[in-house]
Amino acid sequence: MPFGYEGSGFLDFPLLDLLHSCPDPIWCIRTSDRKWMFLTLGMEELLRMPIPDFLVRFSLGMVIHPDDMGAFNSFLEEAQSDGSASVEIRMIRGDQSEVWVALRAVGHRDDSGVCKYLVGIARDVSELRRYQQELRKSELKWKTVLDNAGEAFLTVDRSGRITYVNKSFETILGYDRNKVVGESLWALVPEDQRSIIDYQWSLRNIRWQRRYEIELLRSDGSRIPVRIIATVVKGFSSDPEDYLHFGFIDDLTQEKRIYREQKDQLKFLKTLLDTIPNPVFYKDAKGRYQGFNRAFQELFGLGDGDFQMEPEVLPEEFVARDVSSDMELLKNPGTMSFDFSMGSDDDRRDFVIRKASFFDHCGRVGGFVGVMTEITSMKRMERVLREAKERAEASSRAKMAFVSHISHEIRTPMNAVVGLSEVLLEECRDPDMRRDLELIHQASSSLMDILGDILDIAAVEAGKLKLEMVPFSIEEVCSPIFSLMGAEAERKGLDFVQRIDRSARGFFLGDPLRVRQLLWNLLSNAVKFTERGTVSTRITWKDGGVLFVVSDTGVGIDEEHLDRIFGYFERGEDLLTRRLPGTGLGLALCKSLVFLMGGTIEVRSSKGEGSEFSFWLPLERASEAALPKKDQEPEVPELPKGLKVLLAEDNWANQRLMTTVLRRMGLDVLCASDGKEALGIFEQEGPFDMVLMDVQMPVMDGLEVTRRIRGMEKGSGRRTLIVGLTAFSSPEDRKACVEAGMDRFLAKPVSPSRLRKELGRIWAFTSKEKSLIDPAVLLEMADGSKELAKDFASDVLKMIPSYVSSLESAVESGLSAEGVADKVEKSLHRLKGTAGYLGALSLEKDLADMLHRWRDRGNLQVLEGLPDLIDKLKGLEEELKRYLGDDA
CATH class of the missing domain: 3.30.565.10 (Histidine kinase-like ATPase, C-terminal domain)
Structure with missing residues (x-):
């Protein structure tokens, strides 16, 4: 029953229905005995129990929380005496859970002024109290955070009154927070700074963060520079237009002091740099000029406004070197130097620029510093010294070249004196005559030794003297x-x-x-x-x-x-x-x-x-x-008597000596004094068994004569033995002789005994028609070591089958098949080089001719000559096996 003990006539039914529809319970208590006169159905929902149960429980003191019973009684008494009261108490629900309820009551008095009834409303405020508790915790938390922050913090309401400050605010400005709260913000701002705060206050409707610097007054009246970071925040009250200013305050005292000191230091450094006579500049990591001293400014004609200049105001050559050095120092931080010149030849100025990279606080390259040192005088002196040195060296080279040339010129006739005296000594039997000839031979030999020393010195000076090891x-x-x-x-x-x-x-x-x-x-x-x-x-x-x-x-x-x-x-x-x-x-x-x-x-x-x-x-x-094994030299046979020999030698003394020696060997000798004469004699008086060809001759040199002789012999089936005579025996000279068509060569000067020995060896080898390799040449290539010579011969022997196989494939399939032509050409090139090391000059010459035809007339003629080449390679294979003996 939704009403109390006074019966159903207490309220009219229409009004009763209206009251029951209210979600918050409405109640009425009689003050005389504190009986519940009326309860709406909302109380059942609030306390989760029927109203009869509520009345029973209430009478037993089981509805009001024991700890809040005193507050409830005080609430009733206050309402009865004062006419109204409110309280928040805990009530026990039917399921024994607790609920916070806000009670409000109004006293109803009779005509005599006695309060007979208390009418009120009850509201569940459990959720609201939870929110309030969380809000208090949150407020306590952020106040704790702000109090422990290093920066000062304050909040100001819309009227400009300070509502909160943290401990750092007290520390920095010296105010007691309890006293400063409620004061106007303007009270903290000096008169001359208020325009700043006025302007910032005018921006209060702007929601984004604002940052500005200002001076504030400390509690002792002194001024302090600060930076304020201000933000407007709304939603702190029920008024949507209400707002608070949040402000963080940084003390700039130390920062301002450091700034002033840095500014003073920069002025000092600028003055110091300007007193340095060397041009100095500095740049950032992107290569942008950040500054320079007076010397740099005067050198390039820069104005005071060109502090952060564009590179175009500097010479192009300087910029190019400067930029490239920046890139190098970015990749490899450190120091580096480079030279730079400016001006024309008449007013040329030379500098050496030393640059270094410096690092920022993160350890990265922050930029570059460059110092220019003028070295114009030093460069000029270097040029003078270099030119003097070059003139002296040129003079020395000219002197040594002259001495060397004269020595060569003297050595040629002296060789004839030495040789002829040796020839005469071999035949002379008269003691007095022999004594004179021995004196001539000794004196001329000593002079030849002196000439050898001169030529050695010339070789040392020219850096051409090679040492053996x-x-x-x-x-x-x-x-x-x-x-x-x-x-x-x-x-x-x-x-x-x-x-x-x-x-x-x-x-x-x-x-x-x-x-x-x-x-x-x-x-x-x-x-x-x-x-x-x-x-x-x-x-x-x-x-x-x-x-x-x-x-x-x-x-x-x-x-x-x-x-x-x-x-x-x-x-x-x-x-x-x-x-x-x-x-x-x-x-x-x-x-x-x-x-x-x-x-x-x-x-x-x-x-x-x-x-x-x-x-x-x-x-x-x-x-x-x-040590190389020096094999006993085989006995060299003498040249067959009656051989027809053409001697091409432009020096009359050498010609006389060699003619005498050759004729005493029983040879038929014809002489020519230049290349053209030698070619004519070969054409008119040939054939010859041997040609001794001086490489350096007037009119036509020996190499050209040899090439023409080989041209004349083509198609004749004949090949004359041509031995070159040269004072130069470098690998390049030997190669030139072989390529011209010479079979062998002798280094001049050559003594009579050596001439007889070498010609006998050459003839003995070439007279063997079936012999392809020259063991003496092979031994010479191996520095006299027979073991090394056999190792090389063994390697060649192993390669011959592969060469023969590739050439036979070319004969069978032709050169048009894919890759065959290249393979054949490579084989010919390799075989040509190998033949030279074996002393197989005839094979080397055949291979050279085939390569020449390959380049000039196509590969058809080469294909026709491959069968003969294959036969020669098989013959070479058998000869190498004989040479190696059991080692094959």
Whole structure:
């Protein structure tokens, strides 16, 4: 029943229905006995129990939470006495759960003013209280965060009143937060700063964040520079137009101080840079100029407004080098330098620019600093010195070229003198005549040695002297020298002492010819300049090399002249006397050779007490097994008498010598003095069995004559043996001789005995019609090592079947098949090179002709010649097997 004990007449039914429709329970209590006079049905829903149960429970004190019963009674008393009251209490529901209920009551008084009834309404406020509790927690949390923040923080309402400040605000500005809250924001702003705050306040309707700097007043009246970050926030009250200003305040005192200090430092650095005479500039990492000093400004004519200049205001050459150096320093941070020149030749200025990269706080390249140093005077001096050096070197080269040329010119006739005296000595039986001839032969041979020294020096100066690196024995190199010099010393009545320590015995890697040359020069000087006493030689191992010491008791040298003793054209005897012969080249050559081999040479001497020359060479030890095996040279047969020989030699002395030697060998010799004459004699007086062809001749050189002779022989089935004569024996010279068509060549000058020996060997080889390879050439290519020669021959033997197979395939399928032509051409090229190393000159020539036809007339003629080539390769295979013997 929705109403109390007074019966149903308490309220009219229409009004009762209206009250029951209200979701919040409406109630009425009689004050005299606190009976419930009326309850709407909303109470059942609120407390989850029927109204009768509620009345029973209430009477038993089971509806109001025990802890809130006092508050409930106070609420009733207040309403009864004051006419109205409100309270929030907990009530116990039918399911024993608790619910927060807000009660509001109004007293109803009778005519006498006595309050007889309390009428009120109840509302469930559990959810609202939960929201309020969470809000309080949230408010406490953000206030705690703000209080612990390093920045000052405040909130200002729409009227400009401060509503909240944090602890940092108190610390920075010195105000008590409890006192400053409620004060006007303008009270904290100095008079001269209020225009700033007025303007910012005018922007309050702008929702985005604003940032500005201003000065505020501390509690002690002092001013403090700050940065304020302000934001307008709405939704803090029921009024949608209400808002708060949130503001974070940064203390700029330290920042402003640092800024002032940095500004002062920049002024100082600018002044410092401007006092530096060198142009200085600096750029950012993107290559944009950030500044420069006065010297840089004056150098390029820049104005004060060109601080962040465009590169176009600088010379194009400078910009190009500058940008490329920026890129390099970005990739490889550090320092670098480059040269730069500006101006015309008349007013040219040279600079060296040193640049360095610097790093930002993140460790990345932040930019570049460049310093320019003018080196115009130094460059000018360098040019002067370089030109002087070039003139001196040109003069030296001209001198050495002249000396070398004269030496060549002298050596040619001197070779004739040496050779003819040797020929005459072989036949002369008269003792007096032989003595004179021996004197001529010795003198001319000595002169040839001097010419050899001159040519060696010229080769050293030109950087063309090549050193060998072969195993050799110190004893074998020194023994002949000791024998010859010992005999000369004995002739002069000198004691000759030589000793090779055990430490220096054995085998070493080096150039034995140059070691022999060094020791010969020093020993011959020692014997020459010693009239009495001793000449001694000691060879020992020291400091990872071999030390040669030659001492004598001769005339000696003044100490003041020792620093010039190794100079060109300086003679030791010039420093004492001119009574002894010499050119002054021997010691200079010794020094050049020692330095070329990486060694050292020294001299110790005193006038009248003799001299000691020593040189040290860094020779590595070698095992005896590394020595090339010198096979016993086969006996060379003599040339058949009656052979018809054409000698083409432009020098009359050499022509006379060689003609004499050849005719005494029983040969029929015709001579020509130039290439054109030689070609004419070959055409008119041929055929010849052999042609000795000087490579360098007037009118027509020997190479051209050889090419024309080979052209004349084409199709005749004949090939004349042509031997080239040349003073130059480099690989390029040898290649030119072979390509021209020469079969062999001899290096000039050539002695009579060597001429007989070499021609006999060449003829013996070429007279073997079925022989393809020349074992002597193969042995020479292997540096005299028969083992290496056989290894090479074995490798060639293994490759021949593949060459034969590819050529036979070409014969069978033709050259039109895919890839066959290329394969054949490659085979011909490789075979040509291999034939040269084997000394198979006829095969090499055939291959050269085939390649020539391949290029000039197509590959059809080559295809026709392949069967003959295959037969020759099979013959070469059999010959190599015979050469290798059991090793095949």
